[in-house]
Amino acid sequence: MATDDWAQWHTAHEQQLAAPHGFLAITSLNFLTTTPQRFPDAPGAWSTGPAGVVVALDDGETVTVDGVEKTGTVTLGVIAEREGIDVLAGDAVLEVAKRGGFDIVRPRHPAHALREQFHGTPAYEPDEKWVLSGRFVPFEAPRDVTVGAAVEGLEHVYESPGQVEFEALGTPLALTVFNGRSPGSFFALFTDETSGVTTYAANRSLAIDAPTADGTVTLDFTRATNLPCAYTDFATCPLPPAENRLPIAVEAGEKIPYERSA
Structure with a gap:
């Protein structure tokens, strides 16, 4: 078989996995509830309810959604199953998604050790x-x-x-x-x-x-x-x-x- 083609495919697959905000950059998995919660690797207090996902930012905290910098209380809305929204916070991407019926937040930091030390599969x-x-x-x-x-x-x-x-x-x-x-x-x-x-x-x-x-x-x-x-x-x-x-x-x-x- 064409081993060169396979090698190119596998390299591309590994590069996607280890992209700056790929899965190896995830630093935590957080399930949201109606009670606001703060996480050490993301700004704001996060919660979910009938209006969907909400993040309440303290003074001095900001996030960027669809290219617009946000402060205060930010409503991200209802997210469909297996869908998600990428929220920017500094050099991190905060993945806000629904998985298995639960709203989650997964911060992705490029400097995460798992990503930086990755050397292939x-x-x-x-x-x-x-x-x-x-x-x-x-x-x-x-x-x-x-x-x-x-x-x-x-x-x-x-x-x-x-x-x-x-x-x-x-x-x-x-x-x-x-x-x-x-x-x-x-x-x-x-x-x-x-x-x-x-x-x-x-x-x-x-x-x-x-x-x-x-x-x-x-x-x-x-x-x-x-x-x-x-x-x-x-x-x-x-x-x-x-x-x-x-x-x-x-x-x-x-x-x-x-x-x-x-």
């Missing part, structure tokens, strides 16, 4: 045998699938259009897939026999391009990636549905991050 050498052909089998109607999360007590609900059936190491398998970022594409969350041994225990993710007219898809497990929870405890990543626990060792894709190995 180990991965299996790409091997053509892990680039597999499969077939998308749609459900009669899309289904809402509830899955757990990296944060105890949190749940996520994703719409699933169907399953992808394939064969690996002589074993017939199937993965429940969710809708991907681009129209018609999918992603699958899975674990396998390497999980907790050489790959991250909780989950890995596989992006799958839109199927051809006859339902054929390609599953490139050499590009199976870790989710942010593999690196930081401040992530709310979804866990795979139970049926996506593959009974084989998928010796492809990203391995346990150095940060977790230590």
Whole structure:
């Protein structure tokens, strides 16, 4: 297979993870309530209620929203599930989002040690045998699938259009897939026999391009990636549905991050 293409893809993936305000820059995960709370890594007292997320800034504190500097009490409004607003505070980005039905604030500081000390993610050498052909089998109607999360007590609900059936190491398998970022594409969350041994225990993710007219898809497990929870405890990543626990060792894709190995 084209190892140069794979190397370029993996480098780009790591650069996105370690961007100045990427997931490795997150310094805390804060769940908002109706009672205003202050956090050591963000200005203001934060709360949520019927009007959505509100931050009350003390004298001398400011944030910037949509390019406008704000003081006093700032109402950010109701945020939809899996959506978010980036609020600027100095060189930090305060991610204000809704995850699993809860409003959260996650400050992202470029100087966070986890980001500054990041030196890449180990991965299996790409091997053509892990680039597999499969077939998308749609459900009669899309289904809402509830899955757990990296944060105890949190749940996520994703719409699933169907399953992808394939064969690996002589074993017939199937993965429940969710809708991907681009129209018609999918992603699958899975674990396998390497999980907790050489790959991250909780989950890995596989992006799958839109199927051809006859339902054929390609599953490139050499590009199976870790989710942010593999690196930081401040992530709310979804866990795979139970049926996506593959009974084989998928010796492809990203391995346990150095940060977790230590």
